Amino acid sequence: MARLPATAKGKTIDTVWSGTWVAERLGVRLREPETGGAPARPALRELLGLALRRNPKRAHLLVSQVLGKHVPQSPEVVYAAGHGLGVRVRELLGAEAAATALVLGYAETATGLGHCVADGLGAAPYLHSTRRPVPGLTPAGGFEESHSHATSHLLLPEDPALLAGTGPLVLVDDEFSTGNTVLNTIRDLHARYPREHYVVVALVDMRSAADRARLAEFAAGLGARVDLIALAAGTVELPDGVLDKGRALVAQYESQGSPETQGSHAGGVGRDRGAPPSGAAPVERVELGWPQGLPDGGRHGFTPAHRARLEQALPGLAERLAAALGDRPGRVLVLGNEELMYAPLRLARALEETGTATEVRFSTTTRSPVLAVDDPGYAIRTRLVFPAHDDPADGPGDRYAYNVAGAGFDTVVAVVDSAGDTPALHDGLLERLRRHTARVVLAVVPSYVPTLEPIMLPAPLRGPAFSSYPAEDVGWLLQDLSDVALEAPTEEREEAIQAGGAHYAESLPVEYQPSARYQALYQSALDASAARIAQAVGTVTETVLAERSPAPVLVSLARAGTPVGVLMRRWARYRHGLDLPHYAVSIVRGRGIDANALRWLAAHHDPADVVFVDGWTGKGAITRELREALRDFPGFDPEIVVLADPGRCVATYGTREDFLIPSACLNSTVSGLVSRTVLRADLVGPDDFHGAKFYRELAAADVSTAFVDTVAARFAEVADAVDTQVKELLVADRAPTWEGWAAVERISEEYGIHDVNLVKPGVGETTRVLLRRVPWKILAQRGAGADLDHVRLLAEQRGVPVEEVDDLPYTCVGLIHPRFTRGATGADGKAVAAK
Template sequence: MTTVTTEKGETIDAVWSGTWVAKRLGVRLEEAGDPGSPRLDELLGLALRRNPKRAHLLVSQVLGKHVPQSPQAVYAAGHGLGERVRALLGEEAAATAVVLGYAETATGLGHCVADGLGAAPYLHSTRRPVPGVEPAGGFEEAHSHATSHLLLPQDPKLLAGDGPLVLVDDEFSTGNTVLNTIRDLHARHPRGHYVVVALVDMRSPADRERLTAFAAEIGARVDLIALASGTVHLPEGVLAKGQALVEEYERESAGGPAGSGPAGFREPGSGAAGSPAAVVRVELDWPAGLPDGGRHGFTPEHRARLEAALPALTRQLADAIGAGPGRVLVLGNEELMYAPLRLARALEESGAAAEVRFSTTTRSPVLAVDDPGYAIRSRLVFPAHDAPPATSGGTPTAEGPGDRYAYNVAGAGFDTVVAVVDSHGDTAALHAPDGLLARLAPHAGRVLLALVPSYTPPASSDRQEPIMPEPSLLPEPLRGPAFSSYAPEDCGWLLQDLSDVALEAPTEEREEAIQAGGAHYAESLPVEYQPSPQYQELYRSALTASAARIARAVGTVTETVLAERSPSPVLVSLARAGTPVGVLMRRWARARHGLDLPHYAVSIVRGRGIDPNALRWLAAHHDPADIVFVDGWTGKGAITRELAAALEAQQEAGGPAFDPEIVVLADPGSCVSTYGTREDFLIPSACLNSTVSGLISRTVLRSDLVGPADFHGAKFYRELAGADVSTGFIDTVAARFDEVAEAVDAEVKELLAADRTPTWEGWAAVERISEEYGIHDVNLVKPGVGETTRVLLRRVPWKILAQRGAGADLDHVRLLAEQRGVPVEEVDGLPYTCVGLIHPRFTRGATGADGKAVTSK
């Protein structure tokens, strides 16, 4: 028995879907994961299959293959694993990773892991040869019903890099498939790090030791991440006993109802079906040239195009389904899992149906038994429609690769089934009297056939880059006073104006969505913090006290740039924390050297990179060698790494060469070599949000708002003009330029002769703090005064770590912490003045490890 909670909040006992097999064969699952991991009986059921190598089948409840499941649950499982991989690798290594998924079951899972990892390209193996595409590798999956895998990337260099390779499968049973893959690829393109990812790790101790020995043999690191782990205990003789059980049930169901297939497997639930439904054909308006999946590679650019197209595709699908669809099943087709999953998830989120479930067809034959304690309650059998069926003496084989299956669809009570098929599979066999559509028709009120164009890479001579707008067609930068309160010459914003779009969400709701993997922080905006009179007074006092120190740092970083980078740099600030610094650097260059430096602000998003259209605009209007990227400060260096990785990828794709190193006002994390200071002190512009940044919000990247031809977005908060101090901040600091000029000259002279190689000591400190405080996610550790202030203004903080004895630089932090009921803990040995911690398991009303409520006030 297992306990489940109903939608009404009632707790009931339900029969585990592995009970039937466990009782008859003595198969037992033993937990071996962390106490906080999902239980194996929550993730897995058991079934029997016709396979001479393994009798039992672990049936995943969250894979979206054999068991119809909520699309959000399926997506979240893979996305969450991807986030764990990113945390393991760190931002710099994650930016160079490639994800490889296994056909057929893990093609969609691998896509979701790549999404969670961030900007990782994705490829999945395939069992479908494609004429004209040369394999880049292959391997065998010994226990599978169909063993041969091909790797057919459109870009032969996709697997040739030396960054981490992330291998994704639905389960690890022996680890043989992983070893075969790594052995093949390592011989072609050796690398130092592999990460193996699965929903469940069910290897024996001996299999675990074998993988460890293999890693030592090839001289590479191999890490493993899974939702849950354990062991399958199989009694002696289980294979023969399982085969005998399958044969027994086949004999009992011989001559079963139509649709049960050539082997006579029972099709439970078919008797409840109504009259066959008419099939409605829907040609989805799929973007031209966008791959239907990762068979030939799926890049971050492809992912962005899909995100932009999903709203329109979902509306098209919802219109075709019509009003009152009731329970809807979106059924993918073998390796075609990700596109149907994303459509199903978008349909679920839209509320267009009372309930949406997702699963896919498969080529794996499994016994169906209509029992609550068995994972496969029903099955539909139909001939393959995307390849000629296998034959024996000219006759299709009964259980060969010519048959395909859909499980737990018959008798499940779906009102509508949407079969999503790529155009390669839109054949006569699909529409035949015994084809998939005919098998589905008796078990749903209506059946839709949604077609996605099959993607075949063009011949190498004809290959083209994704369609992007010409730089000349991109809009000109936005400028004040129409957009921002800065003077028009002080900054040009390479953004689109989203001022009229409702994007703000309560802080707690944003935090829940971000940490649950259901939203990215750049898809919404926090409600703008309105400072109290006491806090405003603190800001004014801090500005008065630190204006000269800021002016000196501005002068130092500007003079270093002029001496080392370019005599006529083009300043490109990372909106929005970098923008006041870019304006100040421009003011210094004009005041001290008579230079009128161009200054633009662009968007960069952690996990998604810098705005590619902004880069294209800059390259078309300025010499890339003169571009200098500017930010306010470094924390642990995540954005520093993000920018470097994005620019490197852009250059490898044939784009212009930009210098990837950010220059910053303050570098307490020791992440860059060009800075104004490495002290972690209060920069007053960090105390406020839009009211010190030209009344501009943080930047927004959301697929329904930002298309392939658009700049990232932001809002202009015109209504906050009465509280705006943006120009006052600039003027106050610029007024101190003359008095610090001599000190700046001396400091720059020393810096130009010094070793300024980044040590990344801040990143090391963040990793240590993450482990010491049980957070295990560096993204939830925000070091430095500026980042801590952001945590208190925008996120749901858990606690603040303060350097023991820190003085006035933390007055505003202490005030904000007091207002929000957040404890401030003084510690020794902190390389930063302070560090803000976000609780890793935030939910409304939750409590942290110290027993304090993890909520905002």
């Protein structure tokens, strides 16, 4: 049997190209592109060989010399190929976009390559598709690879939000041949999680001109940008009838040997027959000391934090492996297992760097059947055949290890995950290896088992399917109750709430439809206050970044806090290039915050980074509600941050002035067309998020995005004022005084209400009273100006008196009288409270 060619720095020492055999018999040709004076890429023949496979859809196989799958290669060369591509992606995207990217690799051949690309990209999380299902784990997507031996791919991220981002998606495969797989992937994921930018990465781009045109047309129809980066490019020329000729050639060579079974190998060198050599040493096992909880790969997601843990652990892992191999292990092959490519590759590279072995090579087993022919001009010289051994097996049938037999390795280190450490492994692969090398060492990496509890809760709802905000602006940790009839007349709701027969969160008021005059007032108020709001947004955001976390997770209290959360997110991006996560959750007075939303947040983010955001404080009831609710959820900071704190209830705010925030003037039409939240036992079960409705039918009146765009447009002009204000606030005494609560208690007694819940202080809360409740009267600070124009108009429309008073700590206060009766009406016939 001829010795397999060694390799050096990715190039074969033999002068014969490893695609000659197929090219001569089938007429397959690799064509280099015209460079037009551009810098030369690696030649295709340096990167690829050719082989034949038993596949009814494609006869030939492009065999990569630098992938680490079919051809044993230096781990340094394999890692450098992928890492270098990742660096190029980072240069293409720029630092800001690269920080928001997600890398997705294809099983099985590109799982390790995708990991290396993610490493080169920097801080990108990584996920690869898989063919191994996990009971209880619901796929977040899937697609078909039409030309593959096993076509169906699953996407099984432990964190459902991993795919829900809006930054660039980087798709990594070993070759880009027709583009069908990429199109299938983007089509599936774009329908669920639309993005503006996709980057396709491959070792070689072998598309035809027609395939290139098809991808460009697809991207244009999608309305997204699609870029492609590859080490080399060219085309494959296939003569007519090549598929039939390939089948005949495979049949001819297979017929020359015994049938392919578990333990026999037909065709060419490497027939796997007989028992291990006499006196062969038993398989040795090495304990690596793999870090507890560190994923073995990207099957369920691999985060930057995971990457940092692996980098820290690798020297110790390599030391233990080197110690087990001893002083003279000779030529060593580290053999990975199907989708498990990255961990074995990094182990091999770390071992290579220790200098323990004469030479270290890396390759991986595969499920793809390829003809083996002992010829220097053929890429697959030998083949070992063995049964699938993972439990549960990700598909029945044989598995293969190529170019291992006859390669002269003194030691083979087989690396599998614990799901593959079964009797079938020892009776199959390990037994086959013992026939072709003096020493077999087994290293087992613990199979990462995803935590199923977090994914029992659904992924956040996002626009445009739920809410009119762009998907990246906010994820709603709510359930969609749009199809449920929840609205009740305002008078009926008020009577039921005050009688104790219903909670305000069990129904919804009929959405207020503003008149043309009211809409004009809103627009005027927005124009007048946009810069003031922008300054408050900048101030509260900069204070959070300085005092709470450099990378906060914004969690707004739906729905008044949500426009503020969107604006804070936009300020962080404008001023610092940060892409902060933002979610909206429900909190209900008297019922607490949505506990399932907190569980979801704790499962997907560090609770210490979570910052709860609201629009304004009134008397501080929600501030107290939040603090009380978080007692059962340690790790979360219970201190809320707000745009305006007239009640002096919090320490982190944009301003303490009680001024008109125009988003308080409207309901859903300025809050993403989302209703206030609903908590009702027959609709919200113990494992459900609180509910809300998406009022799609009000789209024509929606100003949600226009509101945040108008405010964000003023960021530049207030930046200096923000810096000055923040410097002052960071050294000021901002301790809450709860002056607002004291004022509400005084007003409650003075006006004979005796229930602080029916006193709604501040411009925002007063507006809510006029839009959603049955008000009795409005108290207005004497001399208050344009900030109350909309309040006066609403009060006029509803027949509610406005009483000007002195010494009011708020601009205005809305009062709801406890002795409400449905029969009492105002001058315009509207129902009011009777005293």
